[in-house]
Amino acid sequence: MNIVCIGGGPAGLYFALLMKQQNPAHQVTVVERNRPYDTFGWGVVFSDQTLGNLQAADPVSAGQILDAFNHWDDIEVNIRGSKIVSGGHGFCGIGRKRLLNILQRRCEAVGVELVFETDVQDDTAYADADLIIASDGLNSRIRSKYQATYQPDIDVRDCRFVWLGTTKLFDAFTFAFEQTQHGWFQAHAYRFDDTHSTFIVETPQEVWRKAGLDKMEKEEAIAFCEKLFAPYLDGHPLISNSSHLRGSTQWIQFPRVVCGKWVHHNGRAPVVLMGDAAHTAHFSIGSGTKLALEDAIELARCIGRTPNDLATALQHYEDMRSVEVLRIQNAARNSTEWFEHVDRYVNLPPEQFAYSLLTRSQRISHENLRLRDKGYVEGFEDWLAAGAGVRRSAAQLPVPPMFTPFTVRGLTLKNRVVVSPMAQYSCVDGLPADYHLVHLGARAMGGAGLVFAEMTCTSPDARITPGCPGLWNTQQRDGWRRIVDFVHANSDAKIAMQLGHAGAKGSTRVAWEGTDQPLAEGNWPLFSASPQQYLDGVSDWSHAMTRADMDRVRDDFVRSTRWAAEAGFDWLELHCAHGYLLSSFISPLTNQRSDDYGGSLANRLRYPLEVFAAMREVWPQQLPMSVRISAHDWVEGGITPDDAIEISRAFKAAGSDLIDCSSGQVSKAEKPVYGRMFQTPFADRVRNEAGIATIAVGAISEADHVNSIIAAGRADLCAIARPHLANPAWTLMESAKIGYPDVAWPKQYRAAKTQLERNLERERAAAAQGGGASAIEQANKALGV
Secondary structure, three states: OEEEEEOOOHHHHHHHHHHHHHOOOOEEEEEOOOOOOOOOOOEEEEEHHHHHHHHHHOHHHHHHHHHHOEEEOOEEEEEOOEEEEEOOOOEEEEEHHHHHHHHHHHHHHHOOEEEOOOOOOOHHHOOOOOEEEEOOOOOOHHHHHOHHHHOEEEEEEEEEEEEEEEOOOOOOEEEEEEEEOOEEEEEEEEEOOOOOEEEEEEEEHHHHHHOOOOOOOHHHHHHHHHHHOHHHHOOOOEEOOOOOOOHHHHOEEEEEEEEOOOEEEOOOOEEEEOHHHOEOOOHHHOOHHHHHHHHHHHHHHHHHHOOOOHHHHHHHHHHHHHHHHHHHHHHHHHHHHHHHOHHHOOOOOHHHHHHHHHOOOOOOOHHHHHHHOHHHHHHHHHHHHHHOOOOOOOOOOOOOHHHOOEEEOOEEEOOOEEEOOOOOOOOEOOEOOHHHHHHHHHHHOOOOOEEEEEEEEOOHHHOOOOOOOEOOOHHHHHHHHHHHHHHHHHOOOEEEEEEEOOHHHOOEOOHHHOOOOEOOOOOOOOEEOOOOOOOOOOOOOOEEOOHHHHHHHHHHHHHHHHHHHHHOOOEEEEEEOOOOHHHHHHOOOOOOOOOOOOOOHHHHHHHHHHHHHHHHHHOOOOOOEEEEEEOOOOOOOOOOHHHHHHHHHHHHHHOOOEEEEEOOOOOOOOOOOOOOOOOHHHHHHHHHHHOOEEEEEOOOOOHHHHHHHHHOOOOOEEEEOHHHHHOOOHHHHHHHHOOOOOOOOOHHHHHHHHHHHHHHHHHHHHHHHHHOOOHHHHHHHHHOO
16 A cells, blocks of 8 residues: 655654554655754653553554653642642653654654655645545645545634743643733643753733733743743743744644544545644643544554455544544643633632642543542642531541531531432422422432422412422421421431522423423413523413513512521522523523613623512521522523623622522523533632632532532532432442541441441452552543543
């Protein structure tokens, strides 16, 4: 096979090497526009797992690369005079030029033809090729030429960064954050050989402009960076090796590249994207070179499996690598956004700021950090617990973040786990009875700190379905009091009431008979901010609320609030999310009013704030109130996370203690992006930008998720929904799974506690004996780093 690789970076060189090694009869050529020893940038970073992949693919080059590596285990975070160090991260750096030279020499040794100083304009110059690899980098001409096939999506990120070097040799991967009058700058620094370290300086574009860097010549900008980061350079200079760049052009905005397709047939041969031509991953997770080399490994492997069926091999390559790249890019997006908005986190205590940085991509979790550096994590847990008023004795284990108490107003929750309000549709005439006693009572005894009743309606016409609970009469109040009394008598959990009004989403069937489908008979009139039909052509139309309607509904909420207090609830939440009545005022998708309650966000918030203020006035001052919002409508023109900050600030000013950050369910046109902990970023932004405590919800399913969220300061509480439906004792089970026994069980269940912990300990011991790999290797393998 005649193979041509356009571009002599890591992807093209390594693929050429592997294919020539796989079959010496292949004619393999690499064409590179630069000279053999020209390269730009400084060092690149690999993880231990990447080295393992190289070792398996070509032991000779892997050995040479390994000999040239500088290894480190520590990450050092510097902010506001504090230095926090954690270990066990298992990374290594190598000069980009050194890496390319090793691959070049190895290619020559096996017979690959290397052609330098040839600037390939497109693929037509290689009409006799059987396979063309477009490894021509970030600004790929081949990708541009065939963009209709490749479908590239290029997202240029906000921050500006400059890739510099220094003779200061850093012992750890070092992050340094410095504040100027214009805003924050950050440095990413790591040693890659015996004489130099990489030193990347990054800042949001707005800060970059305010500092005048857009007008500075290169030498002046380097001097600016040297002065700013002088405490870390110890008198060493910063150096640029980009002689071809002048002035502000050395400051780059990172383009995230993702392609819908990776293979194009030009009529003579397939043209296959590889490396940065196919995808990019932000430098803050150090995966760009890793992805390029692993592209080469996978394509060579696929061709080796079906040497006589190139089309099948290419399809398998695209299928396999596109999934892996998407996973890495999702992590890279999280990391990128963390650094783009570092000013969101700089007011966290340095200890928590560092933890937030370490877990920013969501690839590294609390327990993964523990595997890497147990001492660091236990010290951090002690610091976090002390801040919550808990100090352990020498005989006690460190308290995991999820089991630290949380105090708001006069109420203290024993831990950070919340049973989400989950509709059960099991009431008759709104009366909570035996079903809710068992349902909520079991979950209160299951270890959570706070148990929410499902959305409870303030009037018969406020219900979603005929099976929804209510609090519009004293019989219902007494039914709730029975449940609250049981929870207080049989557990140390607190119990919360969530009040809401269905609005245009009311008068529908219970879920198992057809979610959102209108009742066959017995429907009641609907109203909302503006006339709407939730399901086009299916739902009943609502009418716009009049001022009289608004007064009546506000008074209904106040009455229900009084009865919730009389029933003994510890906590009250107002439901302003998911397209229900109050949400319909907030979202521009559902509020088309032209009066004082429509138009601007401030106007759209006017009525929900009016209802909240009236409730807060009659709710006991020593008890907390929260508000559930849809922080993102997931529809163009709807509520965005930026709006959620302003919404949260308004409710905070009105007296809300927490914001319960959900999203969506306002419009059937929504296109949410689901994933593990997918709504937690909303809680993170609200907490750290609006300055109010938050509840994170959505796809939080294990203790590790909760511990990571709480420890990083992304939320103050975590609401767990479906896992609690599957297991009322979810919290007790998760405590046993992570090996934390200092959790109180109901006295009736204590015999099961000992047995469960013993059985889980046996499982952990068996897994450790059979695993073979080190804890770090297991952790990195699980995370794919």
